[in-house]
Amino acid sequence: MEKLSRRQLLGTAAVAGATLAMGTFSTAHAAEPAGVKLGSTIKSADFKTEKHVPVIDAPASVKPGETCTITVSVGKEVPHPNTTEHFISWIALYFKPAAGGPISELGKYEFTAHGESALGANKGNAYADPFSAIRLRLNASGTLVALSYCNIHGLWESSKEITVA
Template sequence: MKKFGEYIYSPEQASGEAISKVETHTPKIEAPESVKANEAFTVKISVGPHPNQVSHFIRSLTVYFVEEGRAFNPVHLATVEFEPEYSEPIITLTLKLKKSGTIYALGYCNLHGVWEGKKEVKVE
């Protein structure tokens, strides 16, 4: 039996047919490279271009933060579910960080599984 994490696709480990899905399935995270401690900043996460039909769509985006030095990671930041044809897989979050770390976004496609995107953010 495999660990669940072995079923998560990422650009670094995609192989075979999954290589052709990297651009359209990996969550893209737009965030500053560095921020000030406890100061609000905006993060935009999107998937696509991707089909948005009942037969093939992005069902959800889940966002986590792995904080440097924290005993138990990750911290769950948000989960947003989407309905095909009515909503697009794009979310905007406002965050405040105390310490540097990595934002992870997991996007779930109803046909092609779970895909991971990540971005480091330094806190000054």
């Protein structure tokens, strides 16, 4: 390792001090990882006016271990297009326990038919609507969180509390 003279050390410290004073460097920025957080890109709105929001239909309360059916759909009030060019690609459902702990992925459904055909776009025979259902048993209260993905308009989310008592 190269040994620095006292003059060199003082010069280095002066440059570092000047840089800090100009605000070009701080420990807060150094600790922050670079990049985009996925959560910051997810949109949400009222499903009654915005066609992308996943709608969770679930009971407000269930008994511990009781099987319930939960559906998640997109376009319940305002239909979303389902064409070869513009469609809902998938829906995923998660559960976040109220007492804390990690989120659980409950299921994910992909919709892969949007009128594609060898004859051309929107000439196919099948159009899969963005609707999914899951039968579920819970042992703890928490929040259901749904995520949907539109191939044109990105990620959308909604949530609904469910009480287990």
